[in-house]
Amino acid sequence: MRLRIFFSTLLTALLIVSCGGGNSGTIDGRAAEIYPPGAEKCADSNGRTVTIYSGRTENLINPVLEAFACETGTNVQVRWGASTDLALLINEEGDKTLADVFLSRSPGPVGYLESKGLLGTIGSETLGLVEEQNRSASGKWIGFSGRKRVMVYNTDEYSPEDLPDSVFDLTGEEYRDKVALPATNGSFIDWFTVFMDVHGKDVATKWLEDMVANGAKYYPNNRSIVEAAGRGEISMGLVNHYYNYQIKASEGASHKAENYDFDNDDIGSLLVITAATILDSSENVEASEDLLQYLLSAPVQQYFTDRTFEYPLAAGVQANETLPQLTALEIGSVDFDKLGGGFEEASRIIEASGILNR
């Protein structure tokens, strides 16, 4: 009987905790940061709909989509998921897909859809919003934010002076058994593909084999490396820059890890872009183009850099001052177009290196 009362109370508490919130017709919260100041009412419906499959997560992107819906009156529908799984889904769905726009965390899944012939061509007005190297030459996809590769390290064990200038130094004896690699993670594979492109396949393969011989450890993703470095389980690892910002924000002083930026033109500090694309089967091309342009508008790019700690790609927006400076290699010389065919080879080399069993 006492148990029954306990559970009824628990259920009621649960309902009370969950009640409240949920507005419509007006804009609030983080979306309001993007929307022009002073405007409080949303635009009337413009009769358009755009359906998005988003591999970028809801917590980061939804405020942007809410602001877009409010400002333009477009009806926005979203399916959230992992970029790779959504790309596979779109492939199964073919021209019957509900998706008009696909947002990917990295170029890989977009390249896959391009190879299947499922992507439409983006208008030149939209493409012109970013530098040439941050979009596909075929006009099939466009970058809308950047993430930098860095090395996260445990601050109890290392200080920045003791860390190397280049990823090539990590194969040295002083880093034996110290470094973690997220070898099956999409952004690592993307990075390794560029590595192969810039330094040649043999150099890249040799580096990875040397890393394995030097006792590099495998972790499944960036987040688990950043967490492990924060606990002191590992000394350092190659990751995307922004996870450490998020985890530090929520864990505070008990998280003992910082980002380390390699030398300016080292491959270890590459900028990897997130990509947007319009499906060939889309019947809402205009609304889709509007959305892509919105993603590259100044307030949204500002939001990306201030709130999600990413690098803006549209001209005229400065990166948040807490982010490491970008250098020549990062904004200039990498041609993401070339990567299309490289992913499969990169994955094969990664698998053959034996890192996955370390």
Place this chain on the structure above:
Amino acid sequence: MSQIEIRRSSPITLRVIVYGLAFLFSFPGLYLIWRNFTEESDPVGLIKTQRVLAPLWRTFSLALTVSLTAACIGTMLAWFTSRTDMWGNRLWRILLPIPLVFPTFIGAAAFIRTMNPGGLMNRMLDGFGIETVIEMRGFFGAWLVLTLFCYPYVYLPVAARLRQLPQSLEENARVLGQSAFQTFGRVVLPQIGSILAAGSLLVFLYTISDFGAVQLMRYDTLTRSIYTNRLINQPTALALSLLLLLLAAVIVLSERFFSRVTFTSEETFTGDPVIYPLGKWRIPALITVVITLLLSVGAPMLALGDWAADGISRTTRGGSPLTIDRGQVLESTWNTLSVSVVAGIVAVLAVLPIAFLVSRYRSRSGTFAHAVVIATFAVPGLLIALAMRFWILRTDWAFDLLDNTKALLVFSYIVRFGSLAMGIVLVAVAAVPKKLHDVGQTLGTKRTPRFFRIDLPLMAPGMGAAAGLVILSTMKELPITLLISPLGFSTLATRIFSSFEDAFVAEAGIMAVILVLLSFVLTWFLVIRKADHL
């Protein structure tokens, strides 16, 4: 036990229904075969390579170890909590199914955060001057986490069965001077054999389908090869998936064969079961239960609760606000609850005809349908989602009717988790004594009233446990929910995923805690109360 079997031919409508169900449940299998064909993959050539044999062996050995351990722990816990005078039994019964509800990707991550070097547990022990160096990873880590999260697949059905066994045999054994443990080994164990086998089979199949835990524990199984190859080398991923399904089919068929030759019919009994005094075993038994709960529920909850508490205190201190609001949480909670309860109930109803055909009529088509339903459990959720999408898009009327609806989502859940209900419902149907049926028939009662008056009340505890298993598993389901749900539909699991992906751990923690509380309440309403009072 020496009854004469009268082989009756099954009603044609029942057979037609079962064929239909078997067809629906075979969607993922047919999809895999078809896609292997269209992608011109080469599963036969692949199987000879070391690249496949090594992960295949790791998958098999992990699944075997996990299922054996889970069988022992699950049975022991079920016996302690439902048949002994152990202290706190009502509470343990509500807590013990909880591990089922942790999505493995966050459950395993939380477990690592508590237990690994530098984790919460380490820091606490360090405070007492104790140093621990056990790192959860590889085979050991995957085995431990999967056992801790999977034992309820055994515990729930075995506990339901234990409460239904006839008193007479056990009382006789006791009168003849057997101890409680001897009685368990000689009298009880043979009677719960088939449900125990069915539960362990589920653990085995779940383990081979799991990706979240093996990935985080860095143990290289077949599913990991499937996931790493899924985009860059589709033919290989598809061929590997087909091999996974074949492995499952072999295991399922051998379990069926083994169960049939080993266990005789087990009849049910209503009334109060025998309760054993534990005596000097009271303390060790209690310690076993508490340690299991501390590891399986306590360790992940410590990390999740810590994240959640940090998040809540951060916002009250005026730090950066949470990225979710109450309206969203309420909506996801309601979605989780409603969709999983519907899936649980429909899943039990869907497997009922198959169970009837198998146990009452010993029909070959029934056995086939049963194997299809169970083996499908080994197919990873992602492939089930893709398969459902694939078939719906190729059938015009189904597309018009089902595309972008919750009905398709529930249908997919049932294909994924129908197996959880199948084994238990089968035993529940088999447990209805034939004598009662014959009496009913002699008294002139027709088939339908007979079903409602005789069968249903006797099967209710088993059906409750079956629905409970499906509900708890659906609540945490991720890949199907992400890919099949109507646009804009979110559950607690999808929001946990979304938050956790980009390291919004406070939000993920809060929603995981809500998910656990919700399952707590549901377990009480649906499993415990039903099983106790019906």
